[in-house]
Amino acid sequence: KKTFRIVVLPGDGIGPEVVAEAVRVLETVSAASSDVELKLETYDFGGCAVDKYGIALTEETLQACQQADAILMGAIGGPKWGVNAKVRPEQGLLSLRKALGLYANIRPANFASESLLAHSPLKPAIAQGVNIIVVRELIGGAYFGTRKELGVSPDEDAAWDTMTYSVSEVQRITRVAAQIALAADPPLPIHSVDKANVLASSRLWRKVATETLQNEYPQLKLDHQLVDSASMIIVANPKKLNGVILTENLFGDILSDESSVIPGSLGLLPSASLAGAPSVANYAELTFKTTPGLYEPIHGSAPDIAGQGIANPIGTILSAAMLLRYSLGMDKPAKAIEEAVRKVLDSRDIGGEGLRTADLGGSHKTKDIGDKVVEIL
Amino acid sequence: KKTFRIVVLPGDGIGPEVVAEAVRVLETVSAASSDVELKLETYDFGGCAVDKYGIALTEETLQACQQADAILMGAIGGPKWGVNAKVRPEQGLLSLRKALGLYANIRPANFASESLLAHSPLKPAIAQGVNIIVVRELIGGAYFGTRKELGVSPDEDAAWDTMTYSVSEVQRITRVAAQIALAADPPLPIHSVDKANVLASSRLWRKVATETLQNEYPQLKLDHQLVDSASMIIVANPKKLNGVILTENLFGDILSDESSVIPGSLGLLPSASLAGAPSVANYAELTFKTTPGLYEPIHGSAPDIAGQGIANPIGTILSAAMLLRYSLGMDKPAKAIEEAVRKVLDSRDIGGEGLRTADLGGSHKTKDIGDKVVEIL
Numbered sequence: 001k002k003t004f005r006i007v008v009l010p011g012d013g014i015g016p017e018v019v020a021e022a023v024r025v026l027e028t029v030s031a032a033s034s035d036v037e038l039k040l041e042t043y044d045f046g047g048c049a050v051d052k053y054g055i056a057l058t059e060e061t062l063q064a065c066q067q068a069d070a071i072l073m074g075a076i077g078g079p080k081w082g083v084n085a086k087v088r089p090e091q092g093l094l095s096l097r098k099a100l101g102l103y104a105n106i107r108p109a110n111f112a113s114e115s116l117l118a119h120s121p122l123k124p125a126i127a128q129g130v131n132i133i134v135v136r137e138l139i140g141g142a143y144f145g146t147r148k149e150l151g152v153s154p155d156e157d158a159a160w161d162t163m164t165y166s167v168s169e170v171q172r173i174t175r176v177a178a179q180i181a182l183a184a185d186p187p188l189p190i191h192s193v194d195k196a197n198v199l200a201s202s203r204l205w206r207k208v209a210t211e212t213l214q215n216e217y218p219q220l221k222l223d224h225q226l227v228d229s230a231s232m233i234i235v236a237n238p239k240k241l242n243g244v245i246l247t248e249n250l251f252g253d254i255l256s257d258e259s260s261v262i263p264g265s266l267g268l269l270p271s272a273s274l275a276g277a278p279s280v281a282n283y284a285e286l287t288f289k290t291t292p293g294l295y296e297p298i299h300g301s302a303p304d305i306a307g308q309g310i311a312n313p314i315g316t317i318l319s320a321a322m323l324l325r326y327s328l329g330m331d332k333p334a335k336a337i338e339e340a341v342r343k344v345l346d347s348r349d350i351g352g353e354g355l356r357t358a359d360l361g362g363s364h365k366t367k368d369i370g371d372k373v374v375e376i377l
Numbered sequence: 378k379k380t381f382r383i384v385v386l387p388g389d390g391i392g393p394e395v396v397a398e399a400v401r402v403l404e405t406v407s408a409a410s411s412d413v414e415l416k417l418e419t420y421d422f423g424g425c426a427v428d429k430y431g432i433a434l435t436e437e438t439l440q441a442c443q444q445a446d447a448i449l450m451g452a453i454g455g456p457k458w459g460v461n462a463k464v465r466p467e468q469g470l471l472s473l474r475k476a477l478g479l480y481a482n483i484r485p486a487n488f489a490s491e492s493l494l495a496h497s498p499l500k501p502a503i504a505q506g507v508n509i510i511v512v513r514e515l516i517g518g519a520y521f522g523t524r525k526e527l528g529v530s531p532d533e534d535a536a537w538d539t540m541t542y543s544v545s546e547v548q549r550i551t552r553v554a555a556q557i558a559l560a561a562d563p564p565l566p567i568h569s570v571d572k573a574n575v576l577a578s579s580r581l582w583r584k585v586a587t588e589t590l591q592n593e594y595p596q597l598k599l600d601h602q603l604v605d606s607a608s609m610i611i612v613a614n615p616k617k618l619n620g621v622i623l624t625e626n627l628f629g630d631i632l633s634d635e636s637s638v639i640p641g642s643l644g645l646l647p648s649a650s651l652a653g654a655p656s657v658a659n660y661a662e663l664t665f666k667t668t669p670g671l672y673e674p675i676h677g678s679a680p681d682i683a684g685q686g687i688a689n690p691i692g693t694i695l696s697a698a699m700l701l702r703y704s705l706g707m708d709k710p711a712k713a714i715e716e717a718v719r720k721v722l723d724s725r726d727i728g729g730e731g732l733r734t735a736d737l738g739g740s741h742k743t744k745d746i747g748d749k750v751v752e753i754l
């Protein structure tokens with residue numbers, strides 16, 4: 001039996017609750033498999049680590065992550081460790097991304113079930129059929145350029161950040177976007193987003209993305225959008241951006257959050273942060289097995305509802321599915337989980353509309369959703 | 378009679394068509410006034426200037442703008458002068474903003490008439506009552522920091538931009554936001570948007586905005602939003618951000634465009650770009666009379682419909698109203714124009730739903746709208 005080591009980082013707030021359900025799902029997959037065993041190990045990370053050790057990412061947790069095959073995270077942070085705190089949980093997340101080389105952040109925004117349309121803030125005719133995958137560069141740009149704080153000389157009255165990109169950084173994320181586009185049948189179009197009418201880093205972005213795709217993936221459709229225009233289209237006519245949105249770190253942060261509210265609840269959406277070179281047996285089987293990937297729901301730690309057992313675990317469960325697919329090469333159980341989630345949301349046997357947690361106007365508990373997914377699997 | 382000099386920059390695409398109607402409206406105001414005369418002079422600016430003179434902003438146009446009391450612009454640019462062109466119209470706009478010191482960009486996003494709710498991409502319950510004024514810093518940040526292009530040494534394979542802010546830059550835009558908030562009765566809350574959990578320039582922003590408001594405008598409500606979270610809220614629950622969104626240049630570019638699609642058509646919304654110190658006789662009468670302000674609709678040059686006389690001139694007409702208010706201190710005719718526009722959109726006497734151009738599903742012409750506004754005035 002092949003053993004995979006999965007590091008689990010429950011984190012803060014509702015993190016432990018939603019992770020618990022995804023862990024049960026992974027354990028079910030492990031128990032059902034004749035050739036693979038998943039070994040799950042839990043570590044402190046985020047605000048809980050700040051409280052215990054004074055830092056968000058300890059050497060022990062980092063080492064465990066580096067030696068793992070994949071990492072499943074819940075959510076970190078909260079008002080307790082606010083923007084003005086000396087040690088902030090987010091710093092741990094940024095350090096972890098950098099240390100693991102997680103340059104490719106994949107965030108799908110689509111409807112796990114059509115029955116969720118009613119929960120979208122957009123009119124049904126506009127929301128129906130939205131299927132956007134944001135591929136965000138995650139360890140470059142203004143997040144990791146040199147910066148200077150207020151009060152530091154020279155120019156004590158000013159502060160600045162640098163948005164930097166190199167050719168190779170843009171090439172590698174463009175290739176990931178291309179592979180994601182090719183994994184679909186028919187292949188998805190790529191919408192590269194930048195601010196090339198103003199920024200030098202965006203002009204580099206546009207040039208390198210264009211050349212890489214023209215030279216290496218001439219079969220893919222490519223267009224370019226300015227970030228201000230893209231942020232309009234995501235509200236006014238999001239289907240125009242169906243396919244892959246390829247963009248840099250800060251724009252990806254903004255646009256992926258913007259598009260993630262279309263499907264009606266943040267609680268539904270997963271994400272993957274990937275490192276290393278993609279390996280592709282055939283277009284449909286894209287994996288990132290050389291280095292551990294980090295998987296997490298896109299929602300935050302929601303301290304206001306923590307401890308009540310009412311958070312939606314679907315984003316985390318779908319993150320576990322992405323983990324199986326990309327880091328372990330287990331596409332079949334990944335698909336089975338995704339199908340189970342769809343059934344849970346749709347099933348007419350328990351409640352008229354399927355199982356719904358509070359974020360979707362229902363009264364089912366975090367555990368009810370986990371139970372049902374496990375049962376279906 | 379006091380004479381005001383207004384420079385008119387029709388620009389490209391539909392620019393001249395929509396500006397023509399706003400000019401008629403201003404001429405009507407001028408003719409009706411016993412103590413004020415408006416002198417309008419037209420200059421080349423944008424793509425049309427690139428074609429004629431090889432640059433978007435000529436010395437002559439710049440000088441005229443500098444000597445004017447206010448500037449009314451249409452729209453500039455188009456595929457003819459694309460991102461890869463050597464001389465881009467946008468460069469002229471950025472130069473003009475910088476040369477005139479236009480640090481404060483004011484962009485309201487609200488429903489000129491409730492009858493437009495049907496045109497919003499958001500569900501009526503979510504869109505109804507949205508009333509957001511974005512106050513965007515316009516001549517700082519990544520737009521005007523030092524940058525390095527790809528292919529330039531050192532580091533020929535990289536490109537970068539610098540996002541810089543100084544204490545005084547943030548103070549002055551914060552004061553404008555505060556004055557805009559106080560001009561409403563009751564005063565509006567201020568939502569300052571930054572990315573203080575990552576960027577040094579945002580930490581400066583948050584600190585200075587907080588201190589300026591606490592010290593100088595303690596009566597105003599202030600909260601802080603991270604830009605990724607703000608971009609979600611604008612879609613999911615925009616009324617939560619009703620009031621003034623105060624933010625830096627690049628975030629303001631993205632968020633103002635995002636919020637501008639809520640009212641259903643970009644053709645409806647005006648903007649003001651202001652310089653100099655605000656002068657305030659009483660809270661309700663905020664003006665920027667010491668330096669010329671630039672007023673323009675938020676839409677682009679829409680080359681696809683140019684020359685057909687079907688563009689919506691309302692955004693430009695409402696920009697002329699802002700011009701009267703902020704640059705000339707003529708609040709009364711400004712209000713009269715705004716009221717006339719509301720009537721045009723609502724009036725049941727011509728067509729069941731008022732007058733509507735193609736962007737709102739109607740078949741009225743650019744000129745029909747202008748005619749009716751002039752008639753009502």
Ligand SMILES: CC(C)[C@H](C(=O)O)[C@@H](O)C(=O)O
Binds near residue numbers: 090093094574575605
């Ligand atoms: C917590 C924060 C630093 C982070 C980011 O900005 O990248 C978050 O918003 C995200 O998108 O994962």
Ligand SMILES: CC(C)[C@H](C(=O)O)[C@@H](O)C(=O)O
Binds near residue numbers: 198228470630
């Ligand atoms: C044309 C472009 C440079 C400009 C900007 O980014 O500021 C435009 O998008 C705007 O918002 O006025």
